[in-house]
Amino acid sequence: MEPVILATERLELSLPGESDIDAIFDACQDPDTQRYTSVPAPYERRHAEEFVPRVAQQWTEGVHLTWAIREGDVLAGTIGLYRLDGHSAGEIGYWVSPWSRGRGVVTEAARAVIDWGFSPEGAGLTRIEWRAVVGNTASARAARTLGFRYEGLLRAGLAGKEGRVDGWVAGLLRTDDRTPQPWSIIPN
Template sequence: MSIVLHAAATPSAPGLLLRPWRDDDAEALLAAYRDPVLRSWTRLPVTTRAEARAFLRRSRQGWAADRRFSFAVLEPTAEGERLVANVVLKEVTPGRPAAEVGYWTAAPARGRGVAPRAVAAVTDWAFARFAAGGLTRLELLHQVDNPASCRVAEKSGYAFAEVLRARPPFPRDGHRHVRHRP
């Protein structure tokens, strides 16, 4: 898995590097999930080394199956790189016109434009990579009580499409945002 994506720097933030997750990301993954806000928005929080290994294994399996593509999002630091987010392209099926994009942002990176730039990079890659397979639409879903995710969707070019009623395993109503292939 040698796919590496980039999101350009802004006047106030460094560029981002997006790459498949690696086994040596386990500690950074655990550190990101120590944040109670991140844990509150995710259905499968990563709180133990075993859960981190399972997350990384699922990530490798998704890439191998060519159906689910999880990217660790990193930004440069004086010491090297630090994990700032995760973006996943999921439910990719040949011949199916739609897939889903999801993401989370580590606490220190929130409010700095990391998520919109990372989501946009994966979106552009997805439309280029899967155009021949019929991908024409990407969806970004979030709970209605998460206005930050609404802003990320809008900044990433995903238009609000509809309210989704709560249904298991989702306890609250949600929003569906959609972006069509240019």
């Protein structure tokens, strides 16, 4: 699959490039990014240098599709559709740079990715799943805002840096109304 550029009112989502390596490295020094995502910890510069070409190769393979989120010239984070299974399902994942948090960047970027993911001209998915380490309430609030339905707790369901960890899971179907739904794990 060829990489696709998505645009919103203030963001551009495109393939990460060599010019993003320093910003990726800096963002991935954040303790919350290391705690709640699958980035290596400690995060070394070589990890960012290896990430950029790997993302391009994964687009070619069509299994993991990652975009850099840019607000102007600033790398605001990354977002992607992962584990595309060939049976019209995948998983959304994202991290946002510490300097871009709290301004709705992830929900704006995710809406564009979800729209493309469900579109027949895009990935043509029927279901997009969201997963997060238990306690990542910022990610859970974003997923709830996007209309994901909380589906439960995955006991030791995620691979963490220190072994298996509990995870939350939610799903969104192409046919779902995307209004925020109540989630028992986070306050409304």
